[in-house]
Amino acid sequence: MKVIVMGAGVIGVSTAWYLAEQGHEVEVIDRQPSVGLETSFANAGQVSPGYSTPWAAPGLPLKTLGWMLQKHSPLAIRPRVDPAMMRWVGQLLANCTSHAYDINKGRMLRIAEYSRDCLDDLRQKLDLAYDGSQSGLIQLFRTQKQIDHAAHDVRLLEESGIPHELLDVASVLAHEPGLMGARDKLAGGLRLPGDQAGDAYLFTVRLAEAALAKGVTFRFSTRIEALEATADSIMSIRTSKGRMTADAYVMALGSYSPRLLKPIELNLPVYPVKGYSLTVPMTDETHAPRSTVNDETYKVAITRLGDRIRIGGTAELAGYNLKLSPDRRETLELSFSELYGGGDLSQGQYWTGLRPCTPDGTPVVGPAGRYGNLWLNTGHGTLGWTMACGSGKLLADRLSGRRTDIPSLDLSLDRYAA
Missing domain, CATH: 3.50.50.60 (FAD/NAD(P)-binding domain)
Incomplete structure (x- = not known):
């Protein structure tokens, strides 16, 4: 055919x-x-089945209101007359129930786990080199409140049989010693040993x-x-x-x-949800990630790709606009500087792309x-x-x-x- x-x-x-x-x-x-x-071309670089989570979740509307008041919000909405965006947002809100969240997360975990296994098979079969790492992912928590909110996701991971472990600060640093300088900013983490990283391009x-x-x-x-x-x-x-x-x-x-x-x-x-990334040369391995971490506070992913560091994140509803926002770059740089710092931000390659998102x-x-x-x-x-x-x-x-x-x-x- x-x-x-x-x-x-x-x-x-x-x-x-x-x-x-x-x-x-x-x-x-x-x-x-x-x-x-x-x-x-320049996404966050994470192959993260364990972190596959719908945006549509209980409490999202209230969180969104709080984010709108933050300078370094993980979500930005550019006001525009766009019926497609309004329909999509309406469907997203309709999925912000516990029942819908559990169904949607279950689907996402199923296909993401399967996809990771398919990737493993392809990498071995074709001997593909793409700055890959199979060292797991750590979701970093800066507050006890973030740890408490993760309890529901931990339950779903347990029900789906996905390996995971809650870490105290000492355990986080054992896996990611480059975070030692940010020790006083951390409250703990959730490690997903089956997650990976690599350059998608x-x-x-x-x-x-x-x-x-x-x-x-x-x-x-x-x-x-x-x-x-x-x-x-x-x-x-x-x-x-x-x-x-x-x-x-x-x-x-x-x-x-x-x-x-x-x-x-x-x-x-x-609907397109705009994301940003910054790719910087690594300058100090002792202050750089070994693999990949997600900063829960700013919703920023920091990933080691060979001798480069990819800092990606933020979400912006702005239609098909591909203009680079200085504010979003500032958020990426802030997260990285507070946690690691072992990269030359002045040499960063700043990029934006449109993520094709469904409401569920x-x-x-x-x-x-x-x-x-x-x-x-x-x-x-x-x-x-x-x-x-x-x-x-x-x-x-x-x-x-x-x-x-x-x-x-x-x-x-x-x-x-x-």
Whole structure:
């Protein structure tokens, strides 16, 4: 079967690899000149199944009000007349119940754990090098209140059988001695030994090379203009380089997926949530992370990537605006300076990208409603790198009519119709 994958980020390339491995003729289309140049380019670098948590949680509305009063808030909302944003926020708030949170977190943990295992298999099979680390993740708590709020997540981790351990300050420092200078700022931590780190862009490049060797065709600098459809199937894709046809089509364009689906009357509840990162050269290993930590106070991730440090985080609702905000950079620098400091911030490469977020936190992986030959693999939010390999494998299995390794029916778009 010939399959066109729309999007050459980590999700699209992972999907293309697994489809090709199953014997399909695969073509990948992207507007960029190479792979991984949008949201996959400089994300936080974490492969964090244990940290897979929906934003929609009990207490979020009250937290949001408090954040709006903070200078270094983890969330910023830029006022705008945007019906899509208002609908998405409404759906997000509807998921802020204990019942919805447990369901959504369970789904996210399921696919994230599976994806981590798929990544392990790929890394060994293809000998992929991407500045990876398999040393776990520590969620850092600065207050007892943060520790108390983590109790519910700990219960869900226990129920899902995910290894974890609560750490006192001494234990945090044993795992991350670079935090010694911030000892008086710490209250404890939650360690997730099964989590990993790595450069998602490097991984995407390496996997694309392997996919190319397996026969996948990449068409770069090609803008997708529209999907041309009948009542129940896609006939072709109109691009800046002419029409392209296939037997099946996979939508993996992240935040831009809804824009192409809306004209064919397919409502995908994905909205761009802007994130930022700063990549700095490591200058002092004794004041740098060994692996990866999450600063719960500022919602900032600090990750070791070889001889570099990636500082990523914050969330901003600003539509498709890619302007770099000086305020967000200040927050990233503050978190890193207070905790570590072993990197040259003046040489930092500042970046922003649009995370494709669903209201319930779970990606949309599966068939696209009434269009029998259109498939969706998008909406991974902050966890695209974490869920990429598992999502690609699930999508390829379902498209090929194979039995999936984990339950996957509740990951499709149908859950929103219900």
